[in-house]
Amino acid sequence: MKNILFTCLAILVLTTAIGQSKVEWGSKFDIDTKSEQDMQLVMKDNYNYYLASVVNKDGMVAQNQVIIRKFDQKNQLVNTFTQNFPQADMFTLHFYKGSYEIAGDKFVVFAHSYSNKTKKAQLDKIVFDKKSGTFTTTTLFEYPILSASKSGDLFVMRSDNSKYIGIVFQKYSTKKDPEESDCIVLDGTTLNEVWKKTISFPAETNTNQRVLTNSGRFAFIRTVKEVGYNNVLAMVDTNGIENKDFGAAIKLQKPIAISIGTQDYLIAFNYPAKGIRRGDFGYLMLYDIQLGKMLQNNDIDGFNSIKDINEVVFRNVSVQNNEIQLFADCKFQGGTKPDPTFPNSSFTVPVYHFGHSCIITLEMDGKFKKKIDLGASETNAEYNDSFGLMNYHGDHYVNLGFNGGFFKLQAPNFNTRENKVYLNINSEFRDYQYGEYINQFFTYFQDSSKMLFAKRYSDGKMIFVTYADIKL
Secondary structure: OHHHHHHHHHHHHHHHHHHHOOEEEOOOEEOOOOOEEEEEEEOOOOOOEEEEEEEEEOOOOOEEEEEEEEEOOOOOEEEEEEEEOOOOOOOEEEEEEEEEEEOOOEEEEEEEEEEOOOOEEEEEEEEEEOOOOEEEEEEEEEEEOOOHHHOOEEEEEEOOOOOEEEEEEEOOOOOOOOEEEEEEEEEOOOOOEEEEEEEEEOOOEEEEEEEEOOOOOEEEEEEEHHHOOOEEEEEEEOOEEEEEEOOOOEEEEEEEEEEEOOEEEEEEEEEEOOOOOOOOOOEEEEEEOOOOEEEEEEEOOOOOOOOOEEEEEEEEEEEEOOEEEEEEEEEEEEEEEEOOOOOOOOOEEEEEEEEEEEEEEEOOOOOEEEEEEOOOOOEEOOOOOOOEEEEEOOEEEEEOHHHOOEEEEOOOOOOOEEEEEOOOHHHOOHHHOOOEEEEEEEEEEOOOOEEEEEEEOOOOEEEEEEEOOOOO
């Protein structure tokens, strides 16, 4: 009886708190869900916020452009800015390589293009400035190519602390030729060049992955025949190449670079290059780059049992409270759908979902402590993460939409949560019901004590809504 009474009181308190919060819906607006990709909520302040996306389609219905939508305090769309990718001629092919918010008031998009007709390729940066509402396009470099299939590869990445943006152009070569790459590091605030260097690796070796550290160095994860095609490490900066190894016969899965104090480290799932392989995500390592030493390689359960797992994405890494906190989202195949590039055919492409999200905590030396399920539902990986995350004054806040609302994780164990906003479809006006919350699209406006959320509908509409009087 006491438990029933307590539950009733808790529901009454929560309902009252929600009822007292002022909820302000904007107007629905159109989104081209089939074409717009990598949507991001950026350049947020007390007056405006922006929704950025990119369209990257070549062919008969080519469309390659940046789209920036501006919203006001009442969540109304007030302006839309667009900018086309540079095009040398009608035969130009374009490749979107990434985009980042810069210093809170700019947004940069990197576009790689080449023309088989002119035998030339280039990398451009397209910068939107919210103060002027204008775009500026600058060609960072251009180079000759042999053909479309022999044009090399280009990679753009940002350091975890957002201080640097790295560009690697790996030139075309055969297996018998040395592997040559141009490495460029830009300042993450001004986009000015910090350093540039051309490096070369011996023939019959290849680079699998590239990571930019918080100190502005590239970590090249490489495969070398002389060590049985295991992964080795090459650190690259303006001084050249420093070769290291991992001290074990392993292969890494998309490592990330973090800092503990002033030192750089790599974290990565990995698997044995030889012997019994039970899956790609059975071990999690912490590697000290300065010492050239693997501090720990933990045996991790759970990930390899996920059917058709494709990737484990680290949404956030926090080094605080004397531990390393990893927020992981798992990407896995959840079926197939007709291939949109071949309509009315039997061709299909995979459909990916996010889910099985969790928090992994490590001791400062990399030793595994615990793994905590976040309780998120599966989402469509094309547009929705299985959870949204914000670190505010050292506390972690998670958004699970209808599946759990917006809540604070209670430190230090993270097993309990304190609800701040409960997003209940039954409490919404009829015009705003249904659809789904986009978990990663939310923010907190401290000065006005408002929480911003976004919903997406099946008819291609989106809407923003704010909850007032939310104290974090």
